[in-house]
Amino acid sequence: QVQLVQSGPEVKKPGASVKVSCKASGYNFILYGINWVRQAPGQGLEWVGWISPYNGQTYFAQNVQDRIILTTDTSTNTAFMELTGLTSDDTAVYYCARELDRLEVLIVWGQGTLVTVSS
Amino acid sequence: SYVLTQPPSVSVAPGQTARITCGGNNIGIKSVHWYQQKPGQAPLLVVYNNNGRPSGIPERFSGSNSGNTATLTISRVEAGDEADYYCQVWDSTSDHVVFGGGTKLTVL
Numbered sequence: 260q261v262q263l264v265q266s267g268p269e270v271k272k273p274g275a276s277v278k279v280s281c282k283a284s285g286y287n288f289i290l291y292g293i294n295w296v297r298q299a300p301g302q303g304l305e306w307v308g309w310i311s312p313y314n315g316q317t318y319f320a321q322n323v324q325d326r327i328i329l330t331t332d333t334s335t336n337t338a339f340m341e342l343t344g345l346t347s348d349d350t351a352v353y354y355c356a357r358e359l360d361r362l363e364v365l366i367v368w369g370q371g372t373l374v375t376v377s378s
Numbered sequence: 379s380y381v382l383t384q385p386p387s388v389s390v391a392p393g394q395t396a397r398i399t400c401g402g403n404n405i406g407i408k409s410v411h412w413y414q415q416k417p418g419q420a421p422l423l424v425v426y427n428n429n430g431r432p433s434g435i436p437e438r439f440s441g442s443n444s445g446n447t448a449t450l451t452i453s454r455v456e457a458g459d460e461a462d463y464y465c466q467v468w469d470s471t472s473d474h475v476v477f478g479g480g481t482k483l484t485v486l
Contacts, residue, residue, distance in 0.1 A: 294475065296421075296477075303462075303464065303477060303478075303479050303480040304413070304415075304421065304464050304466075304477045304480070305477065306474065306475035306476070306477060309475070318473050318474070318475075320474060321379070321472070321474070354420055354421075356420075356421075359423070359426065359432075361409065361426075361427070361468065362468060362475070363411065363466060363467070363468040363475045364411050364423065364426045364427070365411075365413070365421070365423060365466075366423050366426075366432060368420035368421060368422075369420065370420060371420055
């Protein structure tokens with residue numbers, strides 16, 4: 260079955276970087292874009308960015324566009340999200356999610372990765 | 379940037395119909411998608427492209443979209459429907475995905 264499995268929780272200090280992985284299985288990885296969505300504790304969903312594994316095209320949320328790097332490795336069917344210059348505002352559960360037929364229709368989600376930024 | 383506005387909370391008795399609104403400027407010309415999120419779980423797509431239903435989602439979940447308001451309707455509400463619900467669109471002006479603030483559905 261279609262599945263996204265994310266890497267484990269991370270604890271980082273302010274100013275550090277974090278890299279979260281999202282391994283896909285059960286479908287042709289190249290054909291569907293991957294979105295990243297985060298959720299701060301007790302808050303709503305916030306879109307972070309999107310990448311096409313086919314050609315590497317990306318879109319980023321305005322508030323992270325200078326600090327985020329999205330990549331994919333088609334040899335291992337894995338997507339990566341790297342966020343630099345972390346602050347406490349970046350503390351959140353980060354989800355990867357595969358698109359259905361439109362970029363923003365998120366049909367399959369990873370289990371989430373908690374990133375905690377604390378001194 | 380495009381803004382989606384949802385009521386913070388909606389309450390409904392079991393067996394009744396819940397309607398959760400999502401307001402946005404001329405949202406009727408956009409495709410609206412809805413997600414259900416239960417505590418400690420990842421979101422689940424329940425309605426896409428205004429009124430489409432993914433495989434496995436009960437027919438009790440439906441959507442509509444016109445003018446400045448999109449609506450998620452849950453018929454014959456069950457206790458298991460209690461969750462947070464988020465609307466979402468693609469804003470082609472900014473090339474951004476936009477989520478509403480979320481609505482907590484309480485089943486009385």
